[in-house]
Amino acid sequence: MGGGDKPKTDRQGSGQEALHLEAFTDYERITPAQTDVMVLASVKAAPREDEERRAPITICAAIDRSGSMNKHLPLLKETLKFMVQQLRSDDRLSLISFDHEVKVELPLTNMDAAGKTHAEKAIDGMKDRGQTNLSGGLIAALQQFYNVPSADASLVESVLLFTDGKANVGITDTPTIERATRYTCSLMSAVL
Numbered sequence: 001m002g003g004g005d006k007p008k009t010d011r012q013g014s015g016q017e018a019l020h021l022e023a024f025t026d027y028e029r030i031t032p033a034q035t036d037v038m039v040l041a042s043v044k045a046a047p048r049e050d051e052e053r054r055a056p057i058t059i060c061a062a063i064d065r066s067g068s069m070n071k072h073l074p075l076l077k078e079t080l081k082f083m084v085q086q087l088r089s090d091d092r093l094s095l096i097s098f099d100h101e102v103k104v105e106l107p108l109t110n111m112d113a114a115g116k117t118h119a120e121k122a123i124d125g126m127k128d129r130g131q132t133n134l135s136g137g138l139i140a141a142l143q144q145f146y147n148v149p150s151a152d153a154s155l156v157e158s159v160l161l162f163t164d165g166k167a168n169v170g171i172t173d174t175p176t177i178e179r180a181t182r183y184t185c186s187l188m189s190a191v192l
Helices: 073-086 113-124 134-147 174-191
Strands: 019-025 039-045 057-064 092-098 102-110 156-162
Touching: 019 073, 039 073, 057 073, 057 102, 057 134, 073 092, 073 113, 073 156, 092 113, 092 134, 102 113, 102 134, 134 156, 134 174
Parallel strands: 057 092, 057 156
Antiparallel strands: 019 039, 092 102
Protein backbone atom coordinates (compact mmCIF):
# COMPACT_ATOMS: atom_id res chain seq x y z
CA MET A 1 0.00 0.00 0.00
CA GLY A 2 1.24 3.45 -0.76
CA GLY A 3 2.37 5.88 1.90
CA GLY A 4 -0.49 7.07 4.07
CA ASP A 5 -3.14 4.91 2.41
CA LYS A 6 -5.64 3.39 4.81
CA PRO A 7 -6.30 -0.35 4.53
CA LYS A 8 -9.48 -1.36 2.76
CA THR A 9 -11.95 -2.94 5.15
CA ASP A 10 -14.35 -5.77 4.48
CA ARG A 11 -18.00 -5.12 3.59
CA GLN A 12 -19.19 -5.59 7.16
CA GLY A 13 -16.85 -2.83 8.32
CA SER A 14 -15.09 -5.03 10.87
CA GLY A 15 -11.86 -3.13 10.40
CA GLN A 16 -9.98 -6.16 9.07
CA GLU A 17 -8.02 -5.70 5.89
CA ALA A 18 -9.87 -7.27 2.96
CA LEU A 19 -6.75 -7.28 0.81
CA HIS A 20 -3.08 -6.70 1.56
CA LEU A 21 -0.63 -6.10 -1.29
CA GLU A 22 3.15 -5.82 -1.07
CA ALA A 23 5.70 -5.61 -3.90
CA PHE A 24 9.45 -6.12 -3.66
CA THR A 25 12.24 -5.72 -6.20
CA ASP A 26 16.02 -5.94 -6.22
CA TYR A 27 16.26 -2.29 -7.27
CA GLU A 28 16.16 0.78 -5.04
CA ARG A 29 14.88 2.85 -7.95
CA ILE A 30 13.40 1.87 -11.34
CA THR A 31 14.10 4.16 -14.27
CA PRO A 32 12.03 4.49 -17.47
CA ALA A 33 14.97 2.95 -19.39
CA GLN A 34 14.61 -0.38 -17.53
CA THR A 35 12.38 -2.67 -19.56
CA ASP A 36 12.84 -5.91 -17.59
CA VAL A 37 12.21 -5.75 -13.86
CA MET A 38 11.58 -8.80 -11.67
CA VAL A 39 9.07 -8.14 -8.89
CA LEU A 40 7.87 -10.32 -6.04
CA ALA A 41 4.23 -9.49 -5.41
CA SER A 42 2.46 -10.70 -2.31
CA VAL A 43 -1.33 -10.51 -2.30
CA LYS A 44 -3.12 -11.76 0.78
CA ALA A 45 -6.85 -11.81 1.31
CA ALA A 46 -8.41 -11.73 4.74
CA PRO A 47 -8.78 -15.28 6.08
CA ARG A 48 -12.07 -16.99 5.39
CA GLU A 49 -13.91 -18.82 8.10
CA ASP A 50 -13.72 -22.08 6.12
CA GLU A 51 -10.03 -21.69 5.17
CA GLU A 52 -9.00 -24.44 7.58
CA ARG A 53 -11.15 -26.89 5.61
CA ARG A 54 -9.50 -26.38 2.23
CA ALA A 55 -8.26 -29.48 0.42
CA PRO A 56 -4.55 -30.31 0.69
CA ILE A 57 -2.50 -29.17 -2.29
CA THR A 58 0.46 -30.70 -4.07
CA ILE A 59 2.90 -28.39 -5.85
CA CYS A 60 5.88 -29.28 -8.00
CA ALA A 61 8.10 -26.25 -8.60
CA ALA A 62 10.36 -26.35 -11.65
CA ILE A 63 13.11 -23.81 -11.00
CA ASP A 64 15.43 -22.38 -13.65
CA ARG A 65 18.87 -21.96 -12.08
CA SER A 66 20.77 -21.41 -15.33
CA GLY A 67 23.38 -18.68 -15.75
CA SER A 68 20.82 -16.28 -17.23
CA MET A 69 18.93 -16.37 -13.91
CA ASN A 70 21.95 -14.98 -12.01
CA LYS A 71 20.44 -11.60 -11.13
CA HIS A 72 16.95 -13.09 -10.58
CA LEU A 73 17.88 -16.03 -8.37
CA PRO A 74 17.98 -14.17 -5.01
CA LEU A 75 14.43 -12.87 -5.49
CA LEU A 76 13.28 -16.25 -6.78
CA LYS A 77 14.69 -17.97 -3.70
CA GLU A 78 12.90 -15.47 -1.48
CA THR A 79 9.67 -16.19 -3.37
CA LEU A 80 10.09 -19.94 -2.97
CA LYS A 81 10.76 -19.63 0.76
CA PHE A 82 7.66 -17.46 1.14
CA MET A 83 5.64 -20.12 -0.70
CA VAL A 84 7.02 -22.86 1.57
CA GLN A 85 5.95 -20.93 4.67
CA GLN A 86 2.38 -20.58 3.35
CA LEU A 87 1.93 -24.34 2.94
CA ARG A 88 0.20 -26.43 5.60
CA SER A 89 1.45 -29.71 7.05
CA ASP A 90 -0.94 -31.73 4.84
CA ASP A 91 0.26 -29.96 1.67
CA ARG A 92 3.11 -31.47 -0.36
CA LEU A 93 5.91 -29.83 -2.30
CA SER A 94 8.55 -31.03 -4.75
CA LEU A 95 11.45 -28.89 -6.01
CA ILE A 96 13.05 -29.59 -9.39
CA SER A 97 15.97 -27.41 -10.47
CA PHE A 98 17.28 -27.22 -13.98
CA ASP A 99 20.15 -25.72 -15.93
CA HIS A 100 21.68 -27.93 -18.63
CA GLU A 101 20.97 -30.77 -16.17
CA VAL A 102 17.80 -31.57 -14.24
CA LYS A 103 17.89 -32.37 -10.52
CA VAL A 104 15.22 -33.39 -8.04
CA GLU A 105 16.17 -31.13 -5.14
CA LEU A 106 13.23 -32.28 -3.00
CA PRO A 107 10.93 -35.20 -3.85
CA LEU A 108 7.26 -34.78 -2.94
CA THR A 109 7.37 -34.02 0.76
CA ASN A 110 4.71 -33.09 3.31
CA MET A 111 5.22 -29.53 4.48
CA ASP A 112 5.30 -30.19 8.19
CA ALA A 113 8.12 -28.50 10.16
CA ALA A 114 10.73 -31.04 9.02
CA GLY A 115 9.57 -30.85 5.39
CA LYS A 116 9.78 -27.06 5.41
CA THR A 117 13.30 -27.25 6.82
CA HIS A 118 14.36 -29.65 4.03
CA ALA A 119 12.71 -27.44 1.39
CA GLU A 120 14.43 -24.27 2.60
CA LYS A 121 17.79 -26.05 2.76
CA ALA A 122 17.31 -27.22 -0.86
CA ILE A 123 16.38 -23.68 -1.94
CA ASP A 124 19.39 -22.16 -0.18
CA GLY A 125 21.69 -24.64 -1.94
CA MET A 126 20.64 -23.63 -5.46
CA LYS A 127 23.34 -21.79 -7.43
CA ASP A 128 23.11 -20.42 -10.95
CA ARG A 129 25.16 -22.18 -13.61
CA GLY A 130 25.06 -23.57 -17.13
CA GLN A 131 22.45 -23.37 -19.84
CA THR A 132 18.66 -23.81 -19.79
CA ASN A 133 16.96 -27.18 -20.30
CA LEU A 134 13.50 -25.75 -19.68
CA SER A 135 11.70 -28.71 -21.26
CA GLY A 136 13.63 -31.21 -19.12
CA GLY A 137 12.81 -29.32 -15.91
CA LEU A 138 9.13 -28.97 -16.78
CA ILE A 139 8.71 -32.62 -17.74
CA ALA A 140 10.59 -33.79 -14.62
CA ALA A 141 8.22 -31.70 -12.49
CA LEU A 142 5.20 -33.25 -14.20
CA GLN A 143 6.65 -36.71 -13.69
CA GLN A 144 6.69 -36.17 -9.92
CA PHE A 145 2.95 -36.87 -10.03
CA TYR A 146 3.60 -40.35 -11.51
CA ASN A 147 4.91 -41.48 -8.14
CA VAL A 148 1.77 -40.47 -6.26
CA PRO A 149 -0.65 -43.38 -5.73
CA SER A 150 -4.13 -42.33 -6.80
CA ALA A 151 -5.38 -42.85 -3.21
CA ASP A 152 -2.85 -40.23 -2.06
CA ALA A 153 -3.50 -37.74 -4.87
CA SER A 154 -4.76 -34.35 -3.72
CA LEU A 155 -7.59 -32.52 -5.42
CA VAL A 156 -5.26 -29.68 -6.31
CA GLU A 157 -2.04 -30.64 -8.08
CA SER A 158 -0.02 -27.93 -9.78
CA VAL A 159 3.29 -27.40 -11.49
CA LEU A 160 4.78 -23.93 -11.08
CA LEU A 161 7.45 -23.04 -13.63
CA PHE A 162 9.94 -20.37 -12.54
CA THR A 163 12.06 -19.30 -15.52
CA ASP A 164 13.16 -16.41 -17.69
CA GLY A 165 12.09 -18.53 -20.67
CA LYS A 166 15.47 -18.61 -22.42
CA ALA A 167 15.52 -22.32 -23.35
CA ASN A 168 18.74 -23.29 -25.17
CA VAL A 169 19.22 -27.00 -24.32
CA GLY A 170 16.82 -29.90 -24.92
CA ILE A 171 13.60 -28.84 -26.63
CA THR A 172 14.00 -25.13 -27.28
CA ASP A 173 10.99 -24.03 -29.36
CA THR A 174 7.74 -23.20 -27.60
CA PRO A 175 5.31 -25.24 -29.78
CA THR A 176 7.35 -28.42 -29.26
CA ILE A 177 7.64 -27.77 -25.50
CA GLU A 178 3.85 -27.39 -25.41
CA ARG A 179 3.37 -30.68 -27.31
CA ALA A 180 5.80 -32.51 -25.00
CA THR A 181 3.97 -31.11 -21.97
CA ARG A 182 0.58 -32.21 -23.32
CA TYR A 183 1.97 -35.66 -24.11
CA THR A 184 3.43 -36.05 -20.62
CA CYS A 185 0.12 -34.96 -19.08
CA SER A 186 -1.78 -37.46 -21.25
CA LEU A 187 0.50 -40.24 -19.99
CA MET A 188 -0.25 -39.18 -16.43
CA SER A 189 -3.99 -39.23 -17.09
CA ALA A 190 -3.72 -42.76 -18.48
CA VAL A 191 -1.84 -43.92 -15.37
CA LEU A 192 -4.19 -42.21 -12.94
